[in-house]
Ligand SMILES: [Zn+2]
């Protein structure tokens with residue numbers, strides 16, 4: 001299959017000609033990882049506001065926000081696809097002007113109901129970055145109700161622009177669509193600041209799954225790495241443990257040369273530890289011996305099988321559009337994909353997993369931590385808790401008869417606030433605050449490091465001073481209303 005790349009008033013268009021039904025997709029390079037703790041969900045809100053403005057259609061339509069992209073998808077006859085696409089473009093253009101407050105209120109309500117926190121796949125990202133960028137996968141939207149129409153318009157003007165979009169079309173061209181979008185540049189991302197030095201670690205969670213997160217290199221053909229690792233984990237954990245487990249993966253681009261992939265293996269209750277150990281052993285095996293030739297051959301055969309299906313053109317088009325929006329040379333022919341896949345060697349896969357293990361984050365539900373023996377002799381320290389460091393400052397003591405333990409104190413100075421209890425310091429530096437929930441005289445501090453606590457005069461004598469000071473020091477854009 002060959003993709004034709006053209007430019008339409010500055011909008012990149014990727015197309016595979018054909019007969020029958022048309023599948024079209026308008027993609028923007030913006031997603032959850034571009035948001036922050038208090039604006040989390042704003043891209044999803046934009047997606048809903050756009051779809052809200054499109055009329056009822058007989059076409060098959062869908063719209064999604066992934067961590068990295070926002071996509072409006074439609075399939076049907078060229079005529080109905082044209083109608084829907086025109087409405088989508090029209091809605092995006094209109095959101096550059098204004099957002100109807102009533103629609104916003106409605107969609108915020110819909111979204112609040114749709115969301116139940118983040119995805120467990122985000123846990124390794126939180127350990128790496130804290131509650132920022134990819135780490136937001138784990139937290140989900142917390143302050144949707146506070147998002148104002150002006151913020152939505154500003155978000156649309158920044159990301160839903162011509163240079164940051166691509167249109168893909170499979171099949172007959174939908175004619176007569178006004179595809180103009182306001183000018184604006186392609187969005188480039190850089191890796192967020194790391195929470196701590198990267199080294200293998202483990203986290204004990206309460207999830208019925210084991211997660212393995214690791215950096216993987218990006219090079220032509222590297223997309224096979226994730227599939228090969230997934231296949232190996234699926235096959236081995238199944239044959240090794242005699243039960244069927246499903247393996248899901250999610251990977252995010254860090255920069256031109258690296259991605260971070262998370263593999264999640266489902267566990268039957270009580271078998272987490274066994275699964276964690278079996279998965280680790282399998283990853284070590286790939287790192288030591290590489291994959292089998294059969295693993296590489298299977299991946300290519302699976303791709304060739306997909307190519308026999310004309311609808312697979314959609315996947316090739318998405319890959320081309322995603323590549324283009326990420327600033328890499330889009331691959332325009334299925335032969336190029338095949339050539340890159342055939343060039344992938346077992347040594348490359350082995351080396352990729354070997355270096356990946358040096359950045360490994362394993363999350364499992366324990367309850368006991370994995371030992372060196374469990375991980376094949378490699379050290380796997382437990383991720384540090386959200387405590388420390390000690391600070392000097394004014395100390396407030398607890399009011400009698402309140403919820404916090406008797407010995408707890410609140411300590412603060414010009415740069416930080418700490419909740420101290422039994423020698424443990426939960427210290428939040430002002431510069432690390434990613435959100436501050438407010439409810440009457442109470443403040444809820446959220447640190448990028450994952451540390452959170454309440455500051456309230458109801459619990460600490462004199463805390464009204466701290467609250468007043470926090471209100472001045474924490475930028476207004478990070479304040480949000482706590483749910484009642
Ligand atoms: Zn939705």
Ligand SMILES: [Zn+2]
Nearest residue numbers: 386387426451
């Ligand atoms: Zn803490």
